[in-house]
Amino acid sequence: MVLSKRARFLLRLFVVIGLALIYIPLLVVLVNSVNPSRTFGWPPSGITFVWWQKAIDSQGMLTALWTSVKAGLGATAVALVLGSMAAFAVARFRFFGREAVSLFVILPIALPGVITGIALNNAFLSILGPFGGHLGLATVIVGHATFCIVVVYNNVLARLRRTGTSLEEASADLGARPVQTFRLVTLPAVRSALFAGGLLAFALSFDEIIVTTFTAGPGIQTLPVWIFGNLFRPNQAPVVNVVAAALIVVSFLPVWLAQRLGGGGTAGGRL
């Protein structure tokens, strides 16, 4: 498409301003993590790393971080399995209700989190309650996995549609068993889609607060739950900023990795 010089310039300007707007609040977070003022008075009066030190020492935060990682890994694992299974079914077979599958899969993420949370909480307590069961990390993983499935499903489905069945058919014609075909032909083709989908699923689970509030047991605090409890506390809010700043800085790596491994296309992941 041929854009006039003026149009190109305006577009570039818009993009730069847009990106700047996206990153200004994040920069505010980064600056506030070294801001001596506890109520984030602006402009900051100096630079201090005392909050970073407090963050590293904060037992509550570290426990919450570890819980979030565990929950994220669990939810991602479940989502990878279930999402891929559904994607394979839809991509490779024709059956009644095939179009409805997309609808069912997207429902957990399309419906407001508060509704998913309440429904799951109600179900868990009704079913586990009589058996003396209780909410805990497992229920959090179940809740997260439910809305993470769609992310993996979309990525794998798009990849399967793009790669087509010709390679798999050729493999079968040459005598490979289904398991061999899957392992040697299909899996390498969808591997990067799985990675991108899994990464996005982990990100969704890691930052989730609403469903977690309803499905976590008394002793379970994921990082967002911990942040929520400390967001307004004057002594802890700076530590929260440090955590957020650290997450921003650290997350560049996996996102960039996903891009590199994906190699072109929407390798950044589809939602």
Next chain:
Amino acid sequence: MSVAASRPRAKAIGRPRLRLLGLLSLPGLWLVVAYLGSLAAMFATAFWTTDDFTGNIVRTFTTTNFSTLIHESVYWHIALRSLGVAAAVTVVDACIAFPIAFYMAKVARPRVRQAMVVLVLTPLWASYLVKAYAWRVMLGDNGVIGWALRPIGLHGPGYGLLATTITLAYLWLPYMILPIYAGLERVPDSLLEASSDLGASAGRTLRSIVLPLAYPAIVAGSIFTFSLSLGDYIAVKIVGGASQLFANVIYDNVITADNLPFAAAAATFPVVVMVVYLVLVRRTGALDNL
């Protein structure tokens, strides 16, 4: 007889059906039975009430919850307000996201494109709560926005619905950029070249070729921004001042009032809205554009 010819072909009749069942069983169990089942169980309680004093659920069929929702005007106000905020957020996000996504997909060089995808995705990893709180600080009396506007004699919007819309639009922007970018990527460059070869201006190409082709992707992005805004009760508590949105009604009735039946009845509103939205949107093919 060669070995290959004696092996049964993988596509034997009957086997694929079994494999299909196997593939669908687990996700089906999880999503259809467990998830939809728990939703159904929750909505079943909408026809019950709670005991006035203890708050325990009374299992007698009644439609008082729904009649309260319909007859009390405050719930209509809140519902319309929430729809308005969700729509505003969607429109704002679409307007900001489209040029950015277009640049990423069609104008930027490959390395710039890669960098931009990383730049757009990274904010998703910064905690939602912290971003909302950063806006609270920025929009506050002593915040960045007030500090920047004071020299011109203006003051910031303060906390309220405008602040909520700005914050929500900010939070969900990546969810709009990504699908549009994916959709625009699929528009072949050759089409655009052909269009300009035939003499169409850039604006005409945009209007007649790009936008119609990108439309399903925009709609796909709107599913996220609309539903996430409709269901949000936290951001409005952080930057919304004294306002409340419909999700707050649901949350307050479950947590504060311990009135699950009423909350479930109220929850039918966003669910109906989203299901209708999804069904309408299926026709545009947006569900394949996520």
Next chain:
Amino acid sequence: MNRKRVLAVLAATSLFALVGCGSASGTGGSGPGGRATPPNEKMLTALGSGEGQVNVIAWAGYAEDGSDDPTVDWVHPFESQTGCKVNVKIANTSDEMVQLMHTGQYDVVSASGDATLRLVYGGDVAPVNTSLVPNYATIFSFLKDRAWNSVKVNGKTQMYGIPHGWGANLLMWNSKTVTPAPTSWGAVFDANSPYKGKVTAYDSPIYIADAALYLMKTQPALGIKDPYSLDQKQFDAAVALLKTQRTLVGEYWSDYTKEVQAFESGTSVIGTTWQVIANLIQGDKKADVEAIVPTEGSTGWSDTWMISSKSQHPNCAYMWMNWIVSPKVNAEVANWFGEAPAQELACQQPDMASVCQTYHAADQAYSNDIWYWTTPTTDCLDGRTNVKCVPYSQWTQAWTEIKG
């Protein structure tokens, strides 16, 4: 195949619908005042060894573990002494506490008067065996066997909790911005207030009682005798007052830290508060605040530790209750939060004499003057039989309407 699938879905959903769709199921009576007796929940008869964990629902400031102030910590000493790891859930309102207790996931709760009887009659808490709590003996006697923490069954009074402490809701203001210093609740109800947009109020339906209390003193013609006992006319007047106040309110608060942040950043300059919030702001020195009980008097709370009927860690629960009302710890809580301790011996702890003086810990008359949070019921709490009073469920509906 499709028909089978539809049938399967239907079967699954109806299975869910049948298996107690609502997790909260009650078998108890409907309330106090000559109502049915509470459900028969088992009372612990002997204390065993700790289970290693206790899940606590507490008001802010009741279960400090050093994260607010490293010197303020009575959770870790408890953990090392008893081996019971404490998981604290801070609840913002009484309603939240009732809801959390319904889930059956918690062991103890510090319930205010507007939650206690709901929990008792809902079957969520068990009677307390006070002989298993040695420190109970020295609790101020005027806090024992009261209407909100005990029930008369067959002529015998059964305690349902261990008193913790009590206090009043206060009016707080930013002393630099709000001049002259207010003395009446009128400062937050005045439609022409100069602080429009910076007033704050407690985000719970029980706050309607605060408006009723103000009307009780300023509009005697309405005939309000008890702010929790409102007939429809009195209730509508209170709601109208609150709708006027809504135009003044910048933010409502239920999370105490949010009010701290709001006052420190200047978002709020006047409103209702708890002493602990004023203490935190004064300690931070980011804003100058004062807090008083205005001339009209105040609503308040008298808190009781109660044990869940579904408690999975009853021994640790009893140990916690004994710990929190022990002289040293009860004194620490009272000092940190800013309330009157229930434990008489707490006032004999070092530096506690002035605290007990400030909060009138031993003054029963003063204590009786506070309008403690109580659950409004259809049967009027002030004894009127010629009218029906507005029950709490309608207070919650009205609260949504007030916020608009």
